[in-house]
Amino acid sequence: MAMAAGERGDAMTPAAHAALERGRDTIREAVLADKCGELARASALYQEGMAHLLEAARGAAPEARSELMRKMQGYMARAEQLKDAV
Numbered sequence: 504m505a506m507a508a509g510e511r512g513d514a515m516t517p518a519a520h521a522a523l524e525r526g527r528d529t530i531r532e533a534v535l536a537d538k539c540g541e542l543a544r545a546s547a548l549y550q551e552g553m554a555h556l557l558e559a560a561r562g563a564a565p566e567a568r569s570e571l572m573r574k575m576q577g578y579m580a581r582a583e584q585l586k587d588a589v
Contacts, residue, residue, distance in 0.1 A: 518562055519558070519560075519561065519563050522555045523559035526553070526555030526556035526558075528552075529555055530556075530578060532548050533548035533551075533578075537581070537585070542585050542589050543585075546585035549578050549582035556575050557575070
């Protein structure tokens with residue numbers, strides 16, 4: 504059975520794991536702001552969250568890095584939509 508990013512001890516450095524947690528928390532805030540119609544705030548939070556996720560990807564094993572980059576593409580697309588709407 505394949506393990507998800509962060510479940511294996513070698514998937515990520517401690518600093519990358521901390522950045523991943525900050526990124527996840529910030530993206531959750533972005534999604535909530537987005538759902539509440541706070542588009543400017545959501546856009547800024549998506550961008551901040553992606554910066555944390557990019558930092559996490561730099562310290563992640565290749566498999567975990569690929570998964571993070573895939574997720575970031577969706578967040579980036581939404582941030583661009585919001586940026587155009589604001």
